[in-house]
Amino acid sequence: MEAVTSFFSSANLQWVLIGSLLLGFASGVIGSFVLLKKQSLISDAMAHAALPGVCIVYILFQVKSVPFLLAGAAVTSLIATQSIQTIVNRSRIKTDAAIGIIISVFFGLGIVLLTYIQQNSSGNQAGLDSFIFGQAASLVRSDVQLIAIGAFVLIILTALFFKEFKISIFDPQFARGIGLPVTFFNGVLLFLVVAVVVIGIQMVGVVLIAALLITPPISARYWTDRLGLMTILAGIFGAISGVSGAVLSTALHNLPTGPVIVLSASLIFFISLLFGSRKGLLFKGVRHA
Amino acid sequence: MTYTMWIILTGCLVGVTCGVTGSILVLRKMSMIADAISHTVLLGIVGAFFVTQSLNGVPMLIGAGIVGILTALFVEMLHSSGVQSDAAIGIVFTSLFALGVVLISFIGDQVHLDVQHALMGEIAFVPWDTLTINGVSYGPVAVWMLGAVLIINLLLIILFYKEIKMSTFDAQFATLIGVPVVLIHYLLMTMVSLSTVASFDSVGAILVVAMLIVPGATAYLLTDRFLVLLILSGVIGILSALMGYWFAVQLNVSIAGSMAVATGVLFLAAFLFSPKQGVITRKFRNSKEETIQQSA
Numbered sequence: 001m002e003a004v005t006s007f008f009s010s011a012n013l014q015w016v017l018i019g020s021l022l023l024g025f026a027s028g029v030i031g032s033f034v035l036l037k038k039q040s041l042i043s044d045a046m047a048h049a050a051l052p053g054v055c056i057v058y059i060l061f062q063v064k065s066v067p068f069l070l071a072g073a074a075v076t077s078l079i080a081t082q083s084i085q086t087i088v089n090r091s092r093i094k095t096d097a098a099i100g101i102i103i104s105v106f107f108g109l110g111i112v113l114l115t116y117i118q119q120n121s122s123g124n125q126a127g128l129d130s131f132i133f134g135q136a137a138s139l140v141r142s143d144v145q146l147i148a149i150g151a152f153v154l155i156i157l158t159a160l161f162f163k164e165f166k167i168s169i170f171d172p173q174f175a176r177g178i179g180l181p182v183t184f185f186n187g188v189l190l191f192l193v194v195a196v197v198v199i200g201i202q203m204v205g206v207v208l209i210a211a212l213l214i215t216p217p218i219s220a221r222y223w224t225d226r227l228g229l230m231t232i233l234a235g236i237f238g239a240i241s242g243v244s245g246a247v248l249s250t251a252l253h254n255l256p257t258g259p260v261i262v263l264s265a266s267l268i269f270f271i272s273l274l275f276g277s278r279k280g281l282l283f284k285g286v287r288h289a
Numbered sequence: 290m291t292y293t294m295w296i297i298l299t300g301c302l303v304g305v306t307c308g309v310t311g312s313i314l315v316l317r318k319m320s321m322i323a324d325a326i327s328h329t330v331l332l333g334i335v336g337a338f339f340v341t342q343s344l345n346g347v348p349m350l351i352g353a354g355i356v357g358i359l360t361a362l363f364v365e366m367l368h369s370s371g372v373q374s375d376a377a378i379g380i381v382f383t384s385l386f387a388l389g390v391v392l393i394s395f396i397g398d399q400v401h402l403d404v405q406h407a408l409m410g411e412i413a414f415v416p417w418d419t420l421t422i423n424g425v426s427y428g429p430v431a432v433w434m435l436g437a438v439l440i441i442n443l444l445l446i447i448l449f450y451k452e453i454k455m456s457t458f459d460a461q462f463a464t465l466i467g468v469p470v471v472l473i474h475y476l477l478m479t480m481v482s483l484s485t486v487a488s489f490d491s492v493g494a495i496l497v498v499a500m501l502i503v504p505g506a507t508a509y510l511l512t513d514r515f516l517v518l519l520i521l522s523g524v525i526g527i528l529s530a531l532m533g534y535w536f537a538v539q540l541n542v543s544i545a546g547s548m549a550v551a552t553g554v555l556f557l558a559a560f561l562f563s564p565k566q567g568v569i570t571r572k573f574r575n576s577k578e579e580t581i582q583q584s585a
Contacts, residue, residue, distance in 0.1 A: 040376045041321055090568050091560055093315075096375075097506045100320040101556060104499035108549025111409055111495060115543040132408065133390065207408070211383035218376050255394050259387035266384035279371065 015144040016136050016246050020203060020261070022151035024212065024242025027196050028234035029158050031213035032220065032227070033189055036169050041099050042084060044210035047197045048103045049080030051110030051206045054131055058117060066143055066202070073198045080106055081190065107206070134205035134258035136246045143202055150199040154192055155235075165189060166227055203246070205258035212238060215265040222276025241265035295416040295429055300534055300548060302435035303488040303500055304526025310442055310484050312505030312522035313477060316457050316515075320502045321375065322361060325382035326478065327485045327497040329360045332389035334486065338396065350434070350486055357482025358475060360385060410493030412544045431491045438487040442480050446519070449473065454515050496545040500526055503552035510559040510566045525555055 034043055053076030054069045061068065080102050087098040130138055139147075158165070167175040168182040175182050193213070200209045220233035245261025275282050314323045330353040337352030360381055367377035419426045420433050427433070446453065455463040456470045464470050481501065488497045508521035532555075533548025540547075561569045 035373075035376055038373055038375060040373075040379045044379065087560065091510060091566055093506050093509065094318050094320075096318055097315045097320040097502055097509075100324050100498060100502035101506055101553070103324065104495060104502060104549050105553030105556070107495050108499055108546045108553070111546030112537075112540075112542045112550055115546065116540060119541050208383055208387060210379060211387070214376050214379035215383065218372060218380060221372075256390060259390040262383050262387035263391060266380070266387065269380060269384075281370075 012141055012144070013250065015141055015148065016139065016250065017243055019139075019144040019147040019151070020136065020242035020246035021239045022148050022155065023196075023200050023203060024216075024238035024240070024261075025235040026151040026154045026158075026238075027200060027209075027212040027242075028216035028220075028236070028238025029155060029231045030189075030192050030196050031238070032217040032231040032234045033158075033165050033169060034193055034213055035217040035221075036227075037189070039193075040210070040214045041096070042081060043193055043197065043213045045080050045084060045099050045102045045106070046077040046194055047201065047206045047209045048110070049076045049106040050074075050198060050201050051131060052076050052106055052113055054201075055110055055113035055117060059113065066146060070146075070198045070201075073201065074194050076106065077194045077197060078190075081194075110206075130205070131201055132205050132207055133256040134201065134203045134208075134261075135249075136203050136257040137250050139202060147199050147203060150195065154196055154199075157188075158192060158231075161185065161188060162228075162231075203242075203257055204261055205256070208258040208262045211262040211265060212241065215262070215269050216241065219265075219269040219272040219276075222272040222279045224278055237265065237268045241268060292416045295432065296412055296544070297531065297534055299412060299415050299429065299431050299435065299491050300530030300544070301527045302432065302439060303492055303496070304504070304528075304530040304548075305523040306435055306439045306442060306484045306526075307488060307497060307500035308504035308508075308522040308524075308526025309446070309519050310477075310480050311501030312508055312518055313446075313453060313457060314481065315502060315505035315509055316518070317477075319477075320506075321378050322364065322478070323481055323501040324498050325364065325378050326357045326360050326481050327489075327494050327501065328382045329356050329385040329389070330482055330485045330489060331494065332356050332385045332392070333482075334489065335389050335392045335396070339392070349490075350483060353486030353489070354479055354482045356385065357485065358478055361475065361478040406493065408493050408495055409543055410489065410491050410496065410545050412491045415491045431487075434487040435491075438483045442484065445476065445480060449476065453477070457515075492545040492548070496549045499549035499552045500529070503549075503556050504529065507552070507556045507559045510556075510563045513565075525552075529555055 034040055050073035053072035053074065056076070057069050057072030058064065084095070084098045084102050087093050087101065088095050093101075164180060164185050168180060168185045172182050196213070197209055200212065204212055216237035217230065217234040219237050220230045223233055224230050241261050241264040244264045245257055249255040249257040249260045272280065274280055277283055311323055314320055333352035333354070333356030334349050336356065337348040340352075341348045363381045364374070364377045367380065368374045372380075415429050415431045418430050419428060420430050421427070452463070452468045452473050456468050456473045460470055484501070485497050488500070504522045504525035505518075507525050508518045512518050512521055529551040530548050533551035534544060536551065537544040537547040559567065561567050564570060
């Protein structure tokens with residue numbers, strides 16, 4: 001029991017909890033819009049493409065300052081999104097294949113650079129490979145504060161632009177009609193997605209962070225049809241997944257954080273699929289009977 | 290055969306096996322299913338390990354085959370219950386992959402199966418894991434497995450060539466004249482799972498995805514004919530493996546990673562310079578036509 005109290009009262013862990021809670025909430029909320037724009041898998045490509053960015057910054061500047069690394073991640077993520085668009089617009093390759101190409105090639109490049117760093121640096125590269133699956137236990141306080149504050153800002157931004165996002169996704173023509181700069185808001189949304197992926201990769205890892213954008217919103221869809229409620233529910237589901245994943249992986253050593261967070265999210269999805277009050281299987285069955 | 294030759298042979302076999310099978314998926318707009326399956330077979334491999342307590346080839350193939358088909362099935366179920374297909378794929382593969390990774394952490398250090406290995410493979414160890422019968426070594430296990438899967442896949446493609454072609458280009462017409470479209474779908478899923486698991490051990494999930502999708506897409510930019518596409522994808526797969534290996538040796542970096550990058554380089558080349566489809570080729574041709582028109 002004492003172990004448990006001291007476990008929860010450790011200052012670092014409190015920050016980890018706050019960080020994972022806000023990160024989960026932010027990704028659930030932003031993911032809801034991504035889902036409605038049918039771009040769930042593009043977010044997966046953005047996440048995978050973050051890895052080479054982190055490595056390139058490290059190789060070029062030999063710094064391990066996290067904000068710098070994440071800036072690199074943001075740049076390559078944006079390049080990846082742009083490349084997918086270019087491939088689809090300029091050739092007969094369809095979106096799904098374009099996403100697959102970008103995911104595997106960018107991640108392959110990330111792995112090449114990662115092994116290059118391991119070969120050529122003086123052993124202080126440790127930690128870069130935790131970007132692949134995330135490791136909450138190895139985060140220092142400044143990392144977690146970055147995650148927490150970053151996620152908080154993203155949540156505020158999304159709340160501010162909620163109405164504009166809603167209109168420009170559901171009825172872009174109407175939005176243009178009333179003078180809303182739709183392209184601008186698409187850009188803002190893209191920025192939010194990249195930002196949440198980038199601040200989240202340290203904790204969840206590039207391979208699985210997309211799940212945090214995809215799964216909570218889908219789970220929320222089983223409970224409501226209204227966008228406002230759906231985003232909040234998705235945020236709550238994301239937050240629960242984030243916190244439970246961070247706690248479990250810190251408590252049970254050598255469990256990687258990302259996969260545990262994703263499994264929590266999957267469990268919530270499964271429950272929603274069965275018992276959801278709007279489209280859940282059980283509810284459908286009752287209505288049919 | 291020397292150590293290097295075995296590695297190159299393994300890479301080329303991965304290139305052909307995945308390239309040929311994957312090109313069909315690219316045509317059927319199922320690339321992301323391939324991505325999903327190549328992640329989830331990890332769960333099949335871990336599952337097979339828990340049942341048999343060994344990393345033996347055959348149970349691994351069976352486990353991966355089962356999980357691969359389950360992946361396709363789950364995605365299908367979610368999609369038909371109203372979840373949009375990209376999100377359905379996203380949920381299924383991340384869940385099963387996460388489960389696989391967590392289970393691996395429980396296995397701990399008992400076997401040479403870990404997360405890094407699952408993602409990047411260790412093609413450099415392939416030549417040492419040889420098939421030995423009665424004390425006589427017959428070459429690496431990976432080569433045997435890849436060879437067997439390649440032959441199975443090629444046989445299936447030859448046997449069902451017409452059915453696959455028809456259900457790929459015109460599913461409605463194929464259903465109408467009695468082609469078992471659903472069966473062909475799951476047949477392909479099985480082929481993908483087998484190719485994945487045979488390649489998985491040597492090159493890891495990432496290169497498998499690259500080899501499944503990118504050579505097929507590259508070939509699709511170069512030809513309009515189905516048979517040529519199949520052959521070309523295999524050739525591009527081999528070419529990527531060779532280029533990637535050469536590059537990896539030069540810089541002493543991950544072999545699997547640089548083979549994946551090589552597929553990307555070849556794709557970029559086709560994207561820009563393909564005789565019919567290339568972005569630059571088309572631009573060049575347009576401006577030439579313009580000058581001809583102007584001079585006329």
